[in-house]
Amino acid sequence: MKKLKNEKELVKKAIALGVEYGEKRGVVEFEATDSANDKLEYIYRLFVHDGVIQPLPEEQVSQKAIQHRLAMWASRQ
Template sequence: MKKLKNEKELVKKAIALGTAYGTKRGVVEFEATDSAHEKLEYIYRLLVHDKVIQPLQEDKISQKAIMHRLAIWASKQ
C-alpha cells in the first residue's frame, strides 16, 4: 500500500463527502462526539454496501487500510 502524497487532506475530504453522501441517502446522522475512526468505518461500510467502492479482504481491514481506501475514493471525486 503506497501512501498518497496528501493523504491526510484526502481523508478529511472523504469524511466530508461521505457524510454528505450518507445524509443525502438519509441513513447517517453523526453526533459531535463521534470519533473520526467511527465516521470513517461507517462511511467505508456504507460505500461498500452501495457498491461505490470495492471492499477490502476481511483479514486486511484496519483503520489504516480504510483511511487509504477512502482517500483514494475522495481523490477521484
C-alpha cells in the same frame, strides 16, 4: 499500499463527502462527538454496501487500510 502525498487532506475530504452522502441518503446522522475513526468505518461499510468502492478482504480491514481506500476514492472525486 503506497502512501499518497496528501493523504491526510484526502481523508478529511472523504469524511466530509461521506457524511454528506450518508445524510443525504437518510441512513445516518452523525453527531459532533462521533470520532473520525467511527465515521470512517461507517462510511467505508456504507460505500461497500452501496457498491461505491470495492471491499477490502476482511482480514485486511484496519483503520489504516480504510483511511487509504477512502483517500484514494476522495482523490477521484
